[in-house]
Amino acid sequence: MGASKEALTSAECPVARAVSVVGDRWSVLIVRDVFDGICRFGELQRSLGLSRNILTERLRTLVAQGVLETRPASDGTAYHEYALTKKGSDLFTVLVALRQWGEGHLFAEGEQHSELLEIDGDRPIRKLEPLDMEGRPITYRNAYVRKVSHAN
Template sequence: MPHSEFLSESPCPVARSVAVVGDRWCLLIVRDAFDGICRFGDFQRSLGLARNILSDRLRRLVEAGILALQPASDGSAYQEYVLTPQGNSLFPVVVALRQWGEQHLFRPAERHSVLVERSTGDPVPLMTPSTKDGSVLAPAGTEVRRIGD
């Protein structure tokens, strides 16, 4: 069984998610879609990705229900890739990856982009899992329970 088929049949939600969006190009396409990119050529310019690889990843994201193709908003003959509700629900995942990268992959004072609230210009607060009462939830405070066991 190919690796991705194994992941897509796994009882683990993380494994199934990785099977769909775990490829770096897929995540960067989703990131760019959140930034307003919607045309093939614009994705290609942003990512510097070969056309065949970009075509494949866009097709996968459409098949997975993360992106949808629609006629161009400007009435031209082009088509645009837009995030579906399922795709929009990946926003916290992309933000968490961004924040992890900001914390661990840059030297102090090294320049990088920052995600801010459009209305205030304030940086987006650090995302952390929390308990029902709002306390920070550490990995040691969780466990995986298999449904149906």
Template structure:
């Protein structure tokens, strides 16, 4: 049975997961942030089957998360580059990473500030007055009420 598409769902979480909610798509974007650009680099680093990688790359390009660009070395090949929309996923991937770090095991890499080489603070939500907010401090309400 084919799964219902959530492309036009009213919920932004559902629409976002429709776009990049499968494991391979998220890992491809992660690898793009890590500097991978070529099909072979994605395939080798992820160990994903070529047919699955092909489908996911096409979907990410069609969604505007990645774009195909000429190879940097001038060869006949093309590469995949993150678009502005794709770069917008950095906070999402960082949040998932930080959540994963709290759920088990030491991380192989640490996210640091390039300027001072110190680890960055975990992502957090802040109120309009600068207070850090926890999940008990926030609620989701209809936009018309704000």
């Protein structure tokens, strides 16, 4: 059986903590849609085809975790919108990495899919890759995780 949500929230591993916040498919897709400018509850529900109760719970969690914030609707109506916080905006690189992994591994050759393009120049985004301190590519083969040591 997997770790509880509480265990992930207090884990020493940054990946486990991140997964506790945005690790389910709906949370990631909500954040993706907000990046794409879909900011109102009804728009998010239509885009995702998600039930009201699940969307409400995921939005509540994303707001409580500081990934999204609510603000008055930009058109002056009584509605409110969801907006990315700095913490939420910092997920852009994560979503680009997921997108690029999906493009590289989950589509057949020539199969159509959406593209992420630069606004200036209408060009595709360069493939992300981790770099060492000198700017050289680095992989799991030449990196390691230093485990936290506890003093006795």
